[in-house]
Amino acid sequence: MSLDALAEAAGMARAAGPADAVGGCPARFVATPGRADQLSALLRQCATEGLTAVPRGDGTKIDWGQQPTTVDVIVDTARLTGVREHSSADLVVTVGAGTPLRALQATLGQSGQRIALDPGSTEATVGGILATNEAGPLSHTYGAPRDLLVGVQFVRADGTVSRSGGKVVKDVAGYDLGKLLCGSYGTLGVITEATFRLHPLPISRVFLIRSVSTPAEVDELVGEMLDSRLAPTAIEVDLPPPVERPVPRQLDGTGPSGSGTLAVLFEGSALGAQARADAAAELIGGRVCPEEQAPTWWGRYPFGPDDVGLRLSVPVADLPAVIYALGDAAGAPVPVRGAAGIGVVYAALPGDLPVVRVAGVLDAVRRVLLARSGSCEVLTAPEQLRAELDLWGPVPGLELMHRIKEQFDPQRLLSPGRFVGGI
Amino acid sequence: MTQPQVDDRTRDPGRTGIADDGTAPSARMVRLAERLRERIGADKVLTDPAQLRTYECDGLAAVRVRPGIVVLASHRDDVVQTVRSCAEAGVPFVARGSGTGLSGGAIPVADGVLIVLSRLRQIVSVDPDNARVVVEPGVINLWVSREAAPYDQAYAPDPSSQQVCSIGGNVAENAGGAHCLKYGFTVNHVMGAEVVLPDGEVVRLGGTASEHPGLDLLGAFIGSEGTLGVATQVTVRTIRIPETVQTMLVGFHSVRDAAGTVSDIIASGIVPAAIEMMDALAIEAAEAAVQCGYPQGAVAVLVIELDGPAVEVDEQFRQVRELAEARHAFETRIARDAAERALMWKGRKSAFAAVGRISPAYYVQDGVIPRTRLPEVLEEIGRLADEAQMRVANVFHAGDGNLHPLILFDDAVPGAAHDAERLGGAILDLCVDLGGSITGEHGVGVDKKSKMARQFAGEDLDTMQLVRCAFDPDGLANPGKLFPTPRLCGERPGVRTAADTPDPALGEVF
Numbered sequence: 001m002s003l004d005a006l007a008e009a010a011g012m013a014r015a016a017g018p019a020d021a022v023g024g025c026p027a028r029f030v031a032t033p034g035r036a037d038q039l040s041a042l043l044r045q046c047a048t049e050g051l052t053a054v055p056r057g058d059g060t061k062i063d064w065g066q067q068p069t070t071v072d073v074i075v076d077t078a079r080l081t082g083v084r085e086h087s088s089a090d091l092v093v094t095v096g097a098g099t100p101l102r103a104l105q106a107t108l109g110q111s112g113q114r115i116a117l118d119p120g121s122t123e124a125t126v127g128g129i130l131a132t133n134e135a136g137p138l139s140h141t142y143g144a145p146r147d148l149l150v151g152v153q154f155v156r157a158d159g160t161v162s163r164s165g166g167k168v169v170k171d172v173a174g175y176d177l178g179k180l181l182c183g184s185y186g187t188l189g190v191i192t193e194a195t196f197r198l199h200p201l202p203i204s205r206v207f208l209i210r211s212v213s214t215p216a217e218v219d220e221l222v223g224e225m226l227d228s229r230l231a232p233t234a235i236e237v238d239l240p241p242p243v244e245r246p247v248p249r250q251l252d253g254t255g256p257s258g259s260g261t262l263a264v265l266f267e268g269s270a271l272g273a274q275a276r277a278d279a280a281a282e283l284i285g286g287r288v289c290p291e292e293q294a295p296t297w298w299g300r301y302p303f304g305p306d307d308v309g310l311r312l313s314v315p316v317a318d319l320p321a322v323i324y325a326l327g328d329a330a331g332a333p334v335p336v337r338g339a340a341g342i343g344v345v346y347a348a349l350p351g352d353l354p355v356v357r358v359a360g361v362l363d364a365v366r367r368v369l370l371a372r373s374g375s376c377e378v379l380t381a382p383e384q385l386r387a388e389l390d391l392w393g394p395v396p397g398l399e400l401m402h403r404i405k406e407q408f409d410p411q412r413l414l415s416p417g418r419f420v421g422g423i
Numbered sequence: 424m425t426q427p428q429v430d431d432r433t434r435d436p437g438r439t440g441i442a443d444d445g446t447a448p449s450a451r452m453v454r455l456a457e458r459l460r461e462r463i464g465a466d467k468v469l470t471d472p473a474q475l476r477t478y479e480c481d482g483l484a485a486v487r488v489r490p491g492i493v494v495l496a497s498h499r500d501d502v503v504q505t506v507r508s509c510a511e512a513g514v515p516f517v518a519r520g521s522g523t524g525l526s527g528g529a530i531p532v533a534d535g536v537l538i539v540l541s542r543l544r545q546i547v548s549v550d551p552d553n554a555r556v557v558v559e560p561g562v563i564n565l566w567v568s569r570e571a572a573p574y575d576q577a578y579a580p581d582p583s584s585q586q587v588c589s590i591g592g593n594v595a596e597n598a599g600g601a602h603c604l605k606y607g608f609t610v611n612h613v614m615g616a617e618v619v620l621p622d623g624e625v626v627r628l629g630g631t632a633s634e635h636p637g638l639d640l641l642g643a644f645i646g647s648e649g650t651l652g653v654a655t656q657v658t659v660r661t662i663r664i665p666e667t668v669q670t671m672l673v674g675f676h677s678v679r680d681a682a683g684t685v686s687d688i689i690a691s692g693i694v695p696a697a698i699e700m701m702d703a704l705a706i707e708a709a710e711a712a713v714q715c716g717y718p719q720g721a722v723a724v725l726v727i728e729l730d731g732p733a734v735e736v737d738e739q740f741r742q743v744r745e746l747a748e749a750r751h752a753f754e755t756r757i758a759r760d761a762a763e764r765a766l767m768w769k770g771r772k773s774a775f776a777a778v779g780r781i782s783p784a785y786y787v788q789d790g791v792i793p794r795t796r797l798p799e800v801l802e803e804i805g806r807l808a809d810e811a812q813m814r815v816a817n818v819f820h821a822g823d824g825n826l827h828p829l830i831l832f833d834d835a836v837p838g839a840a841h842d843a844e845r846l847g848g849a850i851l852d853l854c855v856d857l858g859g860s861i862t863g864e865h866g867v868g869v870d871k872k873s874k875m876a877r878q879f880a881g882e883d884l885d886t887m888q889l890v891r892c893a894f895d896p897d898g899l900a901n902p903g904k905l906f907p908t909p910r911l912c913g914e915r916p917g918v919r920t921a922a923d924t925p926d927p928a929l930g931e932v933f
Contacts, residue, residue, distance in 0.1 A: 089686055090793040090824070112692055133634075144634070146642055147611050162886035163879065168791045170823040171860035172597045172646050173867055173878055174905065175887040176610070179642025188638075200692030226554070227575075229666035231732050272735035313634035317552040342633045343553075373615075373630035392636040397626045400893065401638045407889040420637040 006031050009041040012079065020074050022054050023067040023418075024383035027074045034079040036153060036161050036192040043190065044159030046073060046413060053157075054415045055186040057098055057125030061132050063305075064380050065185045066391055069417040075190050077127050083107055084193060085167070092150060092167055094195040097127030113198045116142035120301040120346075127191045133183030136299045137234035137265065140341045142199070146182035151195035154181060154188075157409040162189070169197045180404065186415040187423050188408045202233075202267035206277040207294050210262045210286025212237065215320035221262055221284045222316065222340045228283060230276045234265040235341035238297045239323070241333060262286070262340070263295050302337040303348035308358055308381040312336075312365075314374035316343040322368060329364035343374075351382040358385055366393045392420045449534060452491045455512045459494060459536075462504045469493040478519065478537050482584075483527035483870050485786070485840065490517070490531030497542040499559070499617075499655040505538055506653060507623030515899045518653040520561060520589030524596060525787060526868030528648045528904055535902075538653060540591050546570050547656060554661045555614065555631050560591025560654050564598075567659060576661035579606035582864065583772040590657050597646030599864030601697040601771070604822035605730075606662070608864070610645040615658035618644060621651075621895040631658060643890055648866050649901035651894040665730040668696070669740045670764045673725045673747045674718030674754040678702065681723035682797040685821045687746040688727070689794070693739050695822060699726040699771050702801070704816035705778070705829065706770075712777030715770030718754040725821065726771050728764075774818045775829065782814070782831035786843040789865035790854035794824035803853055804828055811846045825863035826854070852877060867905045876907045885910070 006013040010031035020027040033039040046053050051072035056062055077098030084094040088111040095104055101117065101124055108114050118136035119129050128134070130152075135144045142148060151165030154177075164177035181188060212218050218237050225232055239260035264280055266273040277288045303309035314322050319340060326347060327333045338345030349358055358381070365376045378391040395401070398421045405412070405423045417423075448456075448470065459468045469475060470492055479487040491514075494505045509516045515535035522529055522541075531537040543559035546566065550556070551574035556567050564585040567578035581600035582588055588598065593609045594616065606612075615629035628641035644651050675681040685698050701709065701724050706717050717724050727743055729736045744755060758764035770777075778785045792800050801817065808815040808830075816829040830846050832839040851861045851874050861867070861874045875884060884906060892912035894900070902909065 087793060087795070089690060089795045091689065092793075133639075139633075143607075143611060146639060147607065156886065160882050160886065163883045164887070166858070166860050166878070168793055168824055168859050168863075170599060170603060170608070170791050170820070170825050170863040172599075172608070172864055173860050173862045173871075174875060174884070175643055175647055175890050176597075176645075177643070177886060177890070179610075179639045180890070182639060182642075184638055200694065203692070223552070226663065229663065229732060231663075231665070231735075268732075268735045269738055272732065272738065275734045276732055311634070313632045315550075315553040315555070315631040317550075344633050372632075374632050375634070375636050377636050395637040396630075396635070397628055397640050398637060400620070400626060400640055403893040404638060404640075404890065407893045 003029060005045065006042065006073065009038065009045045011038045016074060022071045022074070023063045023065070023386065025067045025071050027054070027071040029072065030074040030076050032076040032079050036155060039075065039080070039155045039190060039192060040159045040161050042073070042075065043155055043157060047158050047411060050411065050413070052413050052416055053190070054418070055127065055131065055190045057128035058100060058123045060121035060124045061128055061134065064132055065418040067383070067387060067417070068415050077125060080192055086111070088113055088198070091169060091198040092195055093198055094151070094167060094193060095126055096193055097125065097191040099126050100124070101126055101129060108198065109201060112201050114201050115148060115196045116199045117145060117148060118299050120299060126194050130182050130191055130194060131184060131186050137236050137339060139344065140232070140234040140339050144182070146179050148196050149178045149182060149194055150197050152178040152181060152191060153193040154191045156189045157411065157414045165195065167195050185419040187405060187419045188414065190414070202273070204268060204270040204273040205291040206266045206273040207289050207291065208264040208266070208277045208280045208286050209289060209295060210284055212260045212262045215239070215323040218260070218262060218340055219317070219320040224284050225264055225280065226341060228280065230266070230280050232264045232280070232341070233267040234339065236263050236298060236338065237261070237336070237340040237345070238263070238295065239333070239336045241335045261295060263298060297337060301346050302335040303346065303380070306351040306382060308349040308351055308385060309379040310347040310349065311377045311379050312345050312347060312374065314343045314369060314372055316341065318372045318374060319343050319345070322365065322372070322374060325368040326361070326365050329361040351385065355385050355388045359389060362390065362393065370394065395420045448491060451512060451514065452534060455508060455514055455536070456492050458508050459492065459505060462508060463494070463501045467495045467497060467501060469495065478531060478539065481519065481522040481527060481529040482525045483530070483868065485844070486527050486530050486869055488531045488533050490537035491534050492536045494536055494538045495542055496538055496540055499543065502538060502540070502653055502655050503619050503623060503625060505536060506619045506621065509536055509899055510621060510623045510897070513897065513899070515902045517901045518591065518595070518649045520592030520595070521563070521587050523584045523588045524592060524866065524868065525789065526862065526866040526870040528596060528866050528868040528901070529592070530869055532902060541589065543655070551576060553631055555658055556661055557656060557658045558590050559656060560589060560594070562590050564588050564590060564593055567661070571661040575664045577664050578612065578659055579662050580609045580612055583775065590659070591654050594645050594654050594657055595647070595649045596864070596866040599820070599825070601699055601820060603820065604698065605694050605696045610642060612659050613641070613645055613657060614660050616641060616644065616654045617656035618652045618654050621897065621900040629658070648868060648905050650891060650905055652900055665732070667733040667736045668728065668730045668764065669736055670726065670728045670758040670767055671740070671743070672717065672756045672767050673727065673752045674721035675723045675725070675750070675752055676721070678723045678801050679798045680750040680752070681725055682821070684725060684747045684750045684752070685797070686795060687750065688743055689822070691742060691746065693729070693742065695727055695743070696730040697726065697728040698822035700724070700819045700821035701771065701774060702817040704814060705774050705818050708777040708781045708816055709770040709774050711780040713769050713773050715766050717770055718756070721754070726767055771818070778816050778829045778831060782833070784832055784834040784840070786830045786832070786840070786847055788826070788828050788830070788847040788850055789862050790826045790851050790859060791863040792824045792826060792854050792857050792859040794821065796857050797821065797824065800826070800853065800857065804850055807846060807849050811842055813843065813846055815846070820863070823863070824859065848874065869904055872905055872907050875905070
C-alpha cells in the first residue's frame with residue numbers, strides 16, 4: 001500500500017520511524033484518522049491488502065503484551081479526541097478514544113464530576129486504558145474500566161463501524177461488547193468513542209498512612225478495614241525492596257525484608273472523610289493526613305521501563321501467601337504495590353535477570369496461584385525477555401477466546417500475536 | 424417455594440393456554456427423550472403433554488410455547504449431559520430458572536428441550552474472608568444475602584422479584600433492581616461462573632479473584648439471555664452491610680417537582696442507594712394492595728434511600744430533605760426502624776402485582792431514558808395513553824431513568840391485550856428516540872427483539888452475532904431470543920432475511 005493511499009483513507013498518514021516500533025517490532029506507517037469513517041476506510045483498505053494494524057493512543061503501554069508478529073500500520077488515535085457529549089445531570093460522558101484521561105478529568109472536574117478511574121499511566125488515553133483494562137486505586141470501590149463503560153463505538157478489522165451499549169447508565173439491550181473490548185489489547189477492534197458513567201467528585205479526600213513490615217501484617221490490617229463500616233474508597237499497599245539495595249539485582253536471597261506502607265483513602269464530606277479516617281486510625285493505628293500529603297507512590301507502578309512488570313490478581317485473603325511465594329521464588333523480597341483490598345497488586349523483577357530465572361519465578365508463583373484461582377501476568381518486560389516468556393500463564397477459556405478472535409478478525413490483522421495464546 | 428408473586432398477573436391477559444392439538448412428537452424428539460432418560464434418569468425427563476404445559480411460559484404470560492421435552496436437572500451433570508445430548512441431536516435448548524422473567528427469555532422452543540434449573544439450589548460455599556458466595560443457578564437471589572448476613576455482608580443486586588427469582592436467571596438477564604444507582608448490576612457482582620457451552624463443553628469463566636488474563640468472556644456471558652450457554656455454578660461477591668441505612672418517603676403534588684428533586688439530589692453530588700418514583704395511579708394500586716400508608720393526595724412519591732457511614736449519611740439526609748422541601752414536598756416521612764423501611768419498600772416492590780387490584784390485567788414495560796427527560800417523557804406517556812384510551816401506572820428507578828410503565832387493560836375486551844402491547848411499543852420507541860434503551864433490566868427476550876433494530880443499526884447487531892457464532896455456531900442455545908433476525912454462522916451478514924429461517928421461538932402466540 002502506498003502512503004498516499006493510506007493518507008487518503010485516514011486523512012493523515014506518515015512513514016513510521018524507529019520510535020513507532022511496537023514492543024520492538026518495527027512499524028511501516030502511522031495513520032491518524034480524524035473520524036470513525038476515516039478509520040473505517042483505513043481498516044477496510046488494510047483488510048483488502050492484508051495489512052496488519054495496531055492501535056495506539058499516547059503509547060504509554062505500547063510495550064505491554066507480547067510483541068505483535070508484524071505492524072504494517074499504527075492506527076494513531078491522536079485525532080479521535082474530545083468530549084462529544086457531557087450530560088452532567090445524567091452522569092454520562094461520551095468522548096473520543098484518543099482523549100487523554102487527564103484532560104477529560106479536568107473538564108469533568110469543572111462540573112464537579114469524574115470518571116472514577118485513576119490508572120498508573122497518567123498520560124494514558126481513554127482508548128488505551130480500555131484496551132488494557134488499566135485501573136488504579138479507585139478500582140477498590142468503582143471496579144475496572146469495564147465497570148464504568150456504558151457504551152462503546154469501535155471499528156472492526158473489516159472496517160465495519162459498530163456500537164454496543166448506549167448513553168444511559170442502565171441498559172441491558174444486546175450483548176455488552178464493551179466487556180470484550182476492555183482488556184483485549186486491540187485485537188478485536190479499534191475503539192473510536194466511549195461513553196462512561198460518572199461520579200461526583202468528593203468534597204474531601206483524606207489518607208490514613210500506616211507503616212507495615214510483612215505481608216501477614218498487611219493482611220491483618222486490610223481485614224480490619226474491610227470488616228469495618230468506614231467505607232474506605234481505596235486501600236493500597238507499598239512493599240518496597242530493602243533500602244540497602246533499591247532493586248534486587250543479585251538475587252542471593254540474603255536481603256533484609258522491606259519496610260512498607262499501607263495507605264487508606266477516605267472520600268466524602270469534609271467532616272465525614274476526616275472522621276472516618278480518624279476512626280480507622282483508632283482501629284489500626286497510623287497517621288491521618290490531607291490529600292496534599294498523599295504518599296508519592298500512590299497509584300504508581302512499582303516497575304520502571306527496564307523492569308519486568310507483573311500484575312497479580314488473587315482472592316484477597318490469599319494475598320500474603322502469594323507475596324511470600326513471589327519472594328521465595330525470586331530469592332529476595334520483590335517490590336509489590338497495589339490494591340490490597342481487592343487482591344490486585346503489581347510487582348517488579350529486575351529486567352537484567354536471565355530469562356530462565358524470570359521464567360522460573362513465574363512458574364513457581366503460578367503454581368501457587370493455580371490452586372487459589374489467581375493469576376500472574378507479565379504486563380511488560382524488556383524486549384529480549386518478552387519473546388521468551390509466557391506472559392499470561394494458564395488462561396481458562398482460551399479456546400473460546402480464539403473462536404471470538406476468529407469471528408471478529410479472521411485474517412488476524414489487528415495486533416496479531418500481542419494477546420493471550422498468540423491472539 | 425411459592426410461585427412467582429411479584430409479577431403475578433392476576434389473570435392471563437385474555438389469552439388462554441394452547442390447546443392440546445394432539446400432534447405427535449417428532450421421531451427425533453422421541454429418540455432424544457430416550458437418550459436423556461438413559462443418561463440422567465427417567466424421573467427427570469418429562470414428555471407428558473399435561474406436565475409440559477406447566478412450562479409453557481415465564482413471567483411474560485402473553486407468549487406460550489409448549490416445550491418438546493422438559494428436563495428437571497437436579498445435578499450439574501444433568502445439565503452437561505442434556506446440553507451434550509441436544510448438541511449431538513442438533514436440538515435447541517432453553518434454560519429456565521424460576522420463570523419470573525418479564526421479557527420471555529425462558530419461553531421454550533416447541534421442538535426443543537427446556538432445562539429447568541430450579542432444583543439446583545445448593546449454596547456451594549460461603550467465604551466471608553474473600554467476600555464471595557458460590558451458588559448453583561437455581562438458588563434464589565435473596566438466599567445469598569441470607570447466607571452472607573451472619574458475616575455482616577449482603578448481595579447487592581435486588582430485583583423486585585428477589586424473593587423468587589434465581590441467580591441463574593439474574594445472570595442471564597443481568598438483573599438490576601432498586602439499588603443499581605449506587606451498587607451497579609448483576610454483572611458488577613458476579614465474579615465467576617461455570618458454564619456449559621452449547622456444544623456440551625464446560626468452561627470456567629472468571630473466578631474468585633478480581634482480574635483474570637484474557638478476554639472478559641464472563642462479562643459478555645452475563646446478560647446474554649441464555650443464548651451463549653447455561654451457567655451451572657456462579658461465584659458472586661458480597662458487600663459489607665453499611666453502617667446506616669436511611670429511607671424517606673416524600674409526597675409531591677406534581678411530577679415535575681418530584682423529578683426536579685431527583686435532579687437536584689444528583690446535582691448536589693449525592694449518590695443515593697436508591698431513588699424510586701411512583702405516580703398517582705401506581706400509588707393508588709399499592710395502597711389498595713398492601714396499605715403501605717403512602718401520602719394521601721400525592722401525584723408522585725419518591726422513596727429515597729441513603730446508606731453508608733453514619734457521619735456521611737446523616738449530613739446527606741439533611742440535604743435531601745432540604746432539596747425536597749425546596750421543591751414543595753408536602754409530606755416527608757422518615758423510616759424510624761427496619762419495619763417502617765420495609766413497609767415503604769413493600770409499596771414499591773409490590774407495585775407490579777398491586778395494579779392487579781385496580782385493573783383486570785396489565786402489561787409491564789422496561790425502558791430507559793436520560794433521567795433529565797423524565798417530566799417530558801411522563802407527559803408524552805400520558806398523551807400516548809389517552810390516545811390509546813388506556814391507563815398507565817408509572818413506576819421508575821428514577822435515579823437511573825429506568826421506567827416501568829404498567830399498562831392497564833381489560834382482558835375481557837377483544838383486542839385490548841394487543842392494544843396494550845402496541846402502547847408499550849410506542850413507549851419504547853419514545854425511549855429510543857430520546858437516546859435511551861428498550862430495556863434497563865428485564866432483557867430483550869422475545870418481547871422486544873423486534874425493537875432491537877430500532878435501538879441498534881444492522882452492523883451493531885451483526886457484530887453481536889459474531890459473539891453468538893463463537894459460543895454457539897449451531898444456534899442451539901435459546902434460539903429466537905434477543906435478535907430480531909436469526910443468522911446462520913459462517914455466512915456474511917446482510918445476505919439472509921427473516922423469511923429464510925423460521926423463527927424457532929415462534930410457537931403459538933396469543
